[in-house]
Amino acid sequence: MKWKHIMIVFKKEVKDIVRDRKTLFSSIIVPIFLMPILFLLVGRGTAKMSEEMTTNITVALTADSYSPAAQNFLKESLETQGEDITIVDPVDDPWEAINSKKAKLVVSLDRDFEDKLKALEPFTLKIYYDNSLSRSGGAVGALRSAITKLNGTIAEQRLEALGINPEILTPVVVETENVARSGDGNMMLMMLLPMIIAMLVAVGGIPAATDLVAGEKERMTFEPLLTTRPGRMSILIGKYLTIILFSFASVISTLIGMLLAFIINPSSITMGLGQIGGFTMDRGSVILCLIVTLLLGMTFSGLQLAISTYARSFKEGQTYLSMLMFVVMIPAYATMMIMPNDIQMYMYLIPVLNTVSAFKLVLGGMTNYTGLILAVATSLVYVVLSLLIAASMFKNEKYLFRS
Amino acid sequence: MIELKGLTKRFGNVTAVNDLSFTVREGEIFGLLGENGAGKTTTLRMLATMLKPTSGTARLAGIDIVESPEEVRGRVGILFGGESGLYDRLTVYENIQYFGELNDMPVREIKKRIQELADAFGMNDFLDKRAGKLSKGMRQKASFARAIVHNPDVLLLDEPTSGLDVGAMREVQAFLIDQKKAGKTILFSSHTMSEVEKLCDRIAVIHKGSLVDIGETEELLGKYGTQSLEELFVRLAGDGR
């Protein structure tokens, strides 16, 4: 194995792939543009949804309980409670009204509510909502809080009329202050970013890997290459480095894509759920986390190279390698919701999960050196193993000359 | 010079090449003749060190294929099959350059050599075109040039004319004659009798991996009293079944 030969192969493969529009497109161009589009669309969707639940809440009386007095009472007592509530014209059928967007919520009042109010008796206000529509189901909370405030106001008035200080109703005054160091959007980022990075690092090299051995066998360029001076391991390592390069290129282009989305609309990066910021990350952990990621990329590059060598044809290579993609996606998706506190020790020992865990840990501003160092150590073993598998494939005449 | 000594290759139960021993003399064109499946490709792959012999060995230009495969590879040029085996996305220049670099040639020398080859094969017009955009004839010239960029002592060609039209076939033959004049030792396999008859100084006939006969082209023809090698081949190889 000679470094000079490795570099000759590496340089040629990079040049070759960069000229292949298909591979270049799927591993670099697509992530750059797909990410902003995805994030902006989903982000806009969720932002719009949460806006619908808290703004312009239209409430209608049922025709049954309608009277000018009832309409007036709602207008005066609910529109003034600080929520964005508007009382609209009465409707016959609550379901029809909500679904045709005449109102987000429909209410009915006891017909004798005015008498009960005067007699200091409770009366019933019934809320009709459609929980299958987020704009309706989500608006209930706003209406409820308006009514709670209304109850408080009426109670205060009644106590004052009796000459009692209304403060006797609130023996405990609650104050809250959010001391989180990070914005509430960080959680969303903690769910998405580790998954995306781990997945891309593991599968990003696939287009290159397919082309580099299975493709080369199919185009009959492989045998001439094997009759040149370099040993087989030099050729293998040259190709291996190329695959690693492209698996990281796809991650970097994805991160560029996400950055683009962030620049276009900062809240899109958390799918519209709050702001990010205030990260406090431990430098040592960040470095270990990046090493784990690098090692994951190397492990999967080795596996891809082995699979591409095993494949009889380009098509077969594509099929096997897309199966590998599923193998990666399952653990990545399964751990999406896991928060840094929930990470179990064993997760640092399993490929893909180790990278997901390390990133969650770092983004959550936590440290766990034992976990991270174990992750690095086991990852090193995986790198060596995958390279050994690739090398044994590459030395095996049975797989190399299968035609 | 190529010297085979008991060269044998088994794939599982199949003995693809069985105890082949013969010598190809320096500067001659030698034909390896056999039907499909006779073991020609396997023999050439072993000589090019792509496959390891199960037993036996061979020496190319005095170097042992089992002991120093890397050095052997530096001394042989190959052309396997009618396919050019060029990288479509690289230019002709880059294709040839790549093989020069892989064979440890200094950059300056590669440049000089490619210019020489371009002049010799008339490739100056398409040297900077991508191989994928070339006509068949241009690709063929480029693959000749690539095979000999490092000025190898020995040329191994596995059915270099298979699938080619008459014109392209003539190009190959002209190339081989030229290379012989340049002093190269050439071993090429074929199942097309006519071209072996025309080009080769000597011939080895193999059947089911074993050597059936070897000799001067004329000698073989005289010995068996047949006028065409075609018939000779049928007689020698066909009987064994």
Ligand SMILES: Nc1ncnc2c1ncn2[C@@H]1O[C@H](COP(=O)(O)OP(=O)(O)O)[C@@H](O)[C@H]1O
């Ligand atoms: N990689 C391989 N694995 C198993 N059997 C092989 C392999 N390569 C060749 N063979 C077998 O070896 C025999 C000789 O094949 P080959 O050398 O390709 O013959 P030829 O080139 O003369 O047509 C055939 O029976 C073939 O099936």
Ligand SMILES: [Mg+2]
């Ligand atoms: Mg053959």
